Amino acid sequence: MSEKVKFGRSKVFFDTFHRRPGPIKKNMHYCPGCGHGILHKLVAEVIEYHGIQENTTLIAPVGCAVFAYYYFNVGSISVPHGRAPAVGTGAGRANPESYVISYQGDGDLAAIGFNEFLQAANRGEKMTVFFVNNSNYGMTGGQMAPTTLPGQKTTTSPYGRNPETEGYPTPVCEIVNSLTAPVYIERVALTTPGRVAAAKKAVYKGIQNLKERKGFSLIEVVAPCPINLKMSADQVNEFIEKQMLNYFPLGCLRDKTAETPEGKLPPPVIRDEEAVREILFPLRNENAVAADFRNTSGIFDQELRVKIGGFGGQGVLSLGVMLANMARLRNFNVSWMPSYGPEQRGGAACCAVTVSRKAIPSPIIDRGGNLLIAMTQAAFDKYIGELREDGILIYDHTAVKLPQLPATMKTYGIDALDIAGNQLGNSKFANSVLIGALAAVLAENGMNEADQADFSNAFKEAVEEKFGKKPGAVEANINAYAAGLKAMQK
Ligand SMILES: Cc1ncc(C[n+]2csc(CCOP(=O)(O)OP(=O)(O)O)c2C)c(N)n1
Ligand code: SF4
Incomplete structure (x- = not known):
């Protein structure tokens, strides 16, 4: 290696360096002598x-x-x-x-x-x-x-x-x-x-x-x-x-450099999403869910990537689970990924749900969300960036103030907590109110009548599966669903 002695900075460095934030304005990130x-x-x-x-x-x-x-x-x-x-x-x-x-x-x-x-x-x-x-x-x-x-x-x-x-x-x-x-x-x-x-x-x-x-x-x-x-x-x-x-x-x-021949990195195997799905999830048996699976329900025919955000205690995670279970009961593929802080109640909570006819390679929504349900301003601020420009936003009307959003985005406000707490007597039904509201939103966005009915049936079955032994709870959640549907239809 022969190289001229050089003064100044290598071109591989940035032209300007940011200093470390803090009171001492001269500090770089590394300590002196590091x-x-x-x-x-x-x-x-x-x-x-x-x-x-x-x-x-x-x-x-x-x-x-x-x-x-x-x-x-x-x-x-x-x-x-x-x-x-x-x-x-x-x-x-x-x-x-x-x-x-x-x-x-x-x-x-x-x-x-x-x-x-x-x-x-x-x-x-x-x-x-x-x-x-x-x-x-x-x-x-x-x-x-x-x-x-x-x-x-x-x-x-x-x-x-x-x-x-x-x-x-x-x-x-x-x-x-x-x-x-x-x-x-x-x-x-x-x-x-x-x-x-x-x-x-x-x-x-x-x-x-x-x-x-x-x-x-x-x-x-x-x-x-x-x-x-x-x-x-x-x-x-x-x-x-x-x-x-x-x-x-x-x-x-x-x-061993001298005796090792020059090589190259192996070519990438994966170039498109379909190939990823096939490699990660090869169909192994006739019951695996594939595009042509004997599934007559169309409720999630369009892959739905949903982010639900709010604070702990609002039923954010169980809303996601309910949605995922509805899809599972109709043989769609499902992923549900919760994320919440150490606080039991009151802290931020969110979950990502994907339902699809196709296998789901990753539960992460990132910027590809079709639907955002935001129960708090903080959740809206944090996750709106994950909603596609043609996505659907359902938000709590009282809690969230909307800024200017792309005209292609469809927004639906509902006072889910108020309906659950004041009309139905318990704010824990807010999640079922929101699924009812979602049913109305999907109907307005092209879901046909048969699928609308099936969506309601799937909800009922999911609730029965969860609360089967508590008929009161089943009825209360179905009422909450109906209240949300009605409120959103208005
Ligand atoms: C999974 C995880 N565990 C622990 C930490 C906390 N953590 C951040 S930097 C660090 C030590 C890094 O030391 P070293 O790798 O020796 O690098 P150096 O700072 O000495 O250059 C630790 C333990 C973390 N960020 N993530
Ligand atoms: S001197 Fe030690 S603590 Fe300071 S930047 Fe270097 S490695 Fe980190």
């Missing part, structure tokens, strides 16, 4: 050198690594703790043009994500992993990591790590070196200019392997985290040199 900044610089310069900026996908999980997306002007995916190699596998398989870099901390890679990391290494995924070993969980304030040294004090090992109870530091490179697939494994450090130059060579090789699709490369970077180690920059360098490197010796553990 190793991430040095490694970022090396990685950016080498990506630029290899000319792969356009197609680079840099995956950083939580941890201080996550800030990478403020600096690298490449395709960035931030992922949950430990999940970068798994997401990187998917990103590479879906887009064989991409060059996948996984950039992970030691808590992330060697603890919560160790299995996924090892599996990716063992599969020889064509990705390059930068592993920042700073001997602690940096972002969360310096807890013990798998790389913490025996005797090292951290917030969760205040008397020093005791190998008898907490084990020994995890030698990640050595473990990966016991696998067959990886092509390149090297451990470097950032303590002196000479070490940084050696680190850059390793970064260069890792990214060249990536460009040539040679296979899995791992570069462990023993890096300073002066803030959490409560040391000055000099002290932390000394700690690394005199203590960390005893456990994490520097050097190249494996380099």
Whole structure:
């Protein structure tokens, strides 16, 4: 590698950096003396050198690594703790043009994500992993990591790590070196200019392997985290040199680059939604629900993707369950996915329901919702973005103030809580009121008479299934349904 000494910033970085929010306006995201900044610089310069900026996908999980997306002007995916190699596998398989870099901390890679990391290494995924070993969980304030040294004090090992109870530091490179697939494994450090130059060579090789699709490369970077180690920059360098490197010796553990031919990422298997469905849900028996299944009900002939949001206690989740059960009783495919906070009552609650003749690959609605039922302003504000422009909105008239919405969106207000609480005597019937209202809305939007009748029957059957042994409850819910239907018809 020959490269001119360069001053200034790599073009792989953004032109301007955002500063960290907070009172001290000069702060960047990384603390002074942090190793991430040095490694970022090396990685950016080498990506630029290899000319792969356009197609680079840099995956950083939580941890201080996550800030990478403020600096690298490449395709960035931030992922949950430990999940970068798994997401990187998917990103590479879906887009064989991409060059996948996984950039992970030691808590992330060697603890919560160790299995996924090892599996990716063992599969020889064509990705390059930068592993920042700073001997602690940096972002969360310096807890013990798998790389913490025996005797090292951290917030969760205040008397020093005791190998008898907490084990020994995890030698990640050595473990990966016991696998067959990886092509390149090297451990470097950032303590002196000479070490940084050696680190850059390793970064260069890792990214060249990536460009040539040679296979899995791992570069462990023993890096300073002066803030959490409560040391000055000099002290932390000394700690690394005199203590960390005893456990994490520097050097190249494996380099099979020369004898490994250039490769390529496998072509993506999946290009369209139908293919996804067929691959994920092959029909296995005659009773599986398919487009031509002996199902005469048309109540959910149009795939319906519904988001229902409100607060706990309003029956938001059971409204979704009821709708899903109606569809299930008519042999449609169904998914129901709840989401709610730790509060029993009063906290935000929502669920996503999809009913379809086709198999449902994902329960997530994202931006493809056909119907939003919003019981509170907060739910409306949060989920309106998930409703398609030609979607239907049913909202609680008293609770939600509508802003200007696209003219193609159909909106229906109803005082469901008021009808349930004041007319019917119990606000817990609001969910059945809303299903009645939905029946009226579907009728207005083209549901034929036979299906309207079947929708009501399906509701009755779902209620009977749920409250069979309590005839009073069955009747009350059917009355609530009728009240909602009538109110909406008006
Ligand atoms: C599933 C999950 N568990 C825990 C956390 C909390 N968490 C956020 S960052 C972090 C520590 C990251 O440490 P490390 O991976 O060593 O990276 P560093 O910050 O040192 O660069 C933890 C535990 C989380 N966000 N998600
Ligand atoms: S906490 Fe440690 S790893 Fe995180 S930015 Fe600060 S010095 Fe770097």
